[in-house]
Amino acid sequence: MEAKECGPGHFFSAVPRSSFLCLHSFANLFFGFPVIPVGKARTFGMVVRHDRLHAASCHGMSEFIDDLTRRLAVIRERGLLRELRRVDSVVGPRLTVAGRELLNFASNDYLGLAGHPALRAAAVDAVGRYGAGSGASRLICGSLAPHHELEVALARFKGTEAALSFSSGYAAALGTICALVGRGDTIIIDRLVHACVVDAAKLCGAKLQVFPHNDLGELEKLLRRLGQRQTGTAASATPRSRTLIVTESVFSMDGDAAPLRELVELKERFGAWLMLDEAHATGVLGAGLRGLAEAAGVAHRIEVQMGTLGKAIGAAGGFIAGPQVLVDYLVNAARSFIFSTAPTPAGAAAARAGVELLQSAEGQARRTQLFERVAQARAGLARLGWNCEAACGPILPLILGAEEAAVAAAAALRERGVFLPAIRYPTVARGEARLRLSLTAAHTEADVETLLRALAEARVEPRSRDGHREVAPE
Numbered sequence: 001m002e003a004k005e006c007g008p009g010h011f012f013s014a015v016p017r018s019s020f021l022c023l024h025s026f027a028n029l030f031f032g033f034p035v036i037p038v039g040k041a042r043t044f045g046m047v048v049r050h051d052r053l054h055a056a057s058c059h060g061m062s063e064f065i066d067d068l069t070r071r072l073a074v075i076r077e078r079g080l081l082r083e084l085r086r087v088d089s090v091v092g093p094r095l096t097v098a099g100r101e102l103l104n105f106a107s108n109d110y111l112g113l114a115g116h117p118a119l120r121a122a123a124v125d126a127v128g129r130y131g132a133g134s135g136a137s138r139l140i141c142g143s144l145a146p147h148h149e150l151e152v153a154l155a156r157f158k159g160t161e162a163a164l165s166f167s168s169g170y171a172a173a174l175g176t177i178c179a180l181v182g183r184g185d186t187i188i189i190d191r192l193v194h195a196c197v198v199d200a201a202k203l204c205g206a207k208l209q210v211f212p213h214n215d216l217g218e219l220e221k222l223l224r225r226l227g228q229r230q231t232g233t234a235a236s237a238t239p240r241s242r243t244l245i246v247t248e249s250v251f252s253m254d255g256d257a258a259p260l261r262e263l264v265e266l267k268e269r270f271g272a273w274l275m276l277d278e279a280h281a282t283g284v285l286g287a288g289l290r291g292l293a294e295a296a297g298v299a300h301r302i303e304v305q306m307g308t309l310g311k312a313i314g315a316a317g318g319f320i321a322g323p324q325v326l327v328d329y330l331v332n333a334a335r336s337f338i339f340s341t342a343p344t345p346a347g348a349a350a351a352r353a354g355v356e357l358l359q360s361a362e363g364q365a366r367r368t369q370l371f372e373r374v375a376q377a378r379a380g381l382a383r384l385g386w387n388c389e390a391a392c393g394p395i396l397p398l399i400l401g402a403e404e405a406a407v408a409a410a411a412a413l414r415e416r417g418v419f420l421p422a423i424r425y426p427t428v429a430r431g432e433a434r435l436r437l438s439l440t441a442a443h444t445e446a447d448v449e450t451l452l453r454a455l456a457e458a459r460v461e462p463r464s465r466d467g468h469r470e471v472a473p474e
């Protein structure tokens with residue numbers, strides 16, 4: 001009804017509710033009272049002419065629409081347009097998209113726990129006990145038993161004094177980094193850290209320094225320069241400033257590992273703090289599946305250990321593990337924790353079940369199964385000319401370079417029933433588009449063979465940096 005009254009613009013006929021809102025807010029702004037769009041609107045005894053109102057209000061909205069349409073066109077021209085793909089069912093590593101079943105090689109559910117009966121049952125039970133939502137933020141009345149049980153389980157799993165859960169890994173990074181450092185401090189990040197760390201580093205107000213990926217020589221130079229400034233050899237000396245280094249243990253888009261032992265020694269030598277994002281190593285590396293810090297034997301020397309609950313743990317959310325004082329401080333200072341509704345009880349309960357599973361014999365068996373598939377895939381990829389030597393776990397990047405090449409390769413694989421979407425800028429640097437292959441414990445030997453066959457048939461082959469096909473080894 002309102003749509004027709006609002007004028008000729010195609011947008012308005014498509015989005016009736018928006019037209020009402022724009023009329024309403026315009027009237028509020030210019031006349032100081034709301035109008036009701038019924039024929040000639042009558043408001044507080046005053047007749048407002050619709051046509052004038054509509055012209056002015058729709059003008060603002062159409063500029064808005066035009067602006068966004070132009071921006072989207074630029075993204076499309078660059079081959080970077082992203083669209084949501086609706087997944088109608090998930091059964092193990094199989095997805096149904098647009099009525100077609102596809103073999104999924106894009107999931108971070110490394111141990112295949114997301115559909116595990118124990119996680120499902122925990123979620124259902126939590127809904128029965130606490131309802132669907134948590135009702136408020138943790139500091140108001142949303143700090144439900146499942147959140148506390150999850151945090152106790154996480155601390156036990158990580159071997160730390162305490163842990164704190166967040167609604168996402170993104171929120172964990174944002175809240176924690178911004179709470180720990182600010183103006184007058186320095187944050188140093190690896191060039192390839194996840195966007196959540198980059199965003200937090202920009203937002204926190206500390207001086208941002210970036211070191212080339214895993215290049216500890218460059219990191220040392222940065223720390224040395226900073227140390228000199230802090231001991232007063234430069235004019236801008238701020239003696240009590242903090243330095244926080246943030247890196248990932250297993251890098252999300254390259255699958256390689258940070259040189260963690262050396263990194264820990266370096267940060268200790270220069271009195272910096274280290275925050276380690278173990279999103280892709282939790283549940284995958286370490287004798288107890290705790291991550292790379294455990295595997296390297298340095299977990300107790302890392303100030304802030306971060307992880308996510310939505311990858312190998314099989315649920316959703318993020319967490320920080322460390323000393324009790326860190327958690328107590330974050331409860332008071334991490335804004336993404338304080339000013340956000342607590343995660344759902346079902347999510348927290350499912351995550352706790354996932355954490356318990358990681359520590360069971362089944363968790364170990366699933367990890368073994370995962371690495372069997374990884375070994376199979378690596379061997380097959382090597383036969384096809386791919387070099388995945390640097391990868392240390394289930395993420396195997398197939399770098400194609402040009403964005404269009406990655407999109408075309410993904411489409412060709414989809415034709416063959418394999419789901420392996422293109423990863424493009426800004427997720428990775430321009431010209432480093434790729435297929436990010438991830439294996440899970442739910443894949444069978446036959447699934448990996450299907451993938452390898454599809455890659456060969458679709459002629460998805462390694463490319464050199466100049467875009468030419470590299471010659472596959474004999």
Ligand SMILES: Cc1ncc(COP(=O)(O)O)c(C=O)c1O
Nearest residue numbers: 168169170194252279308310317
């Ligand atoms: C390395 C890394 N850290 C953090 C995150 C963010 O976690 P979440 O998806 O739970 O927000 C991700 C990705 O999802 C990631 O890959």
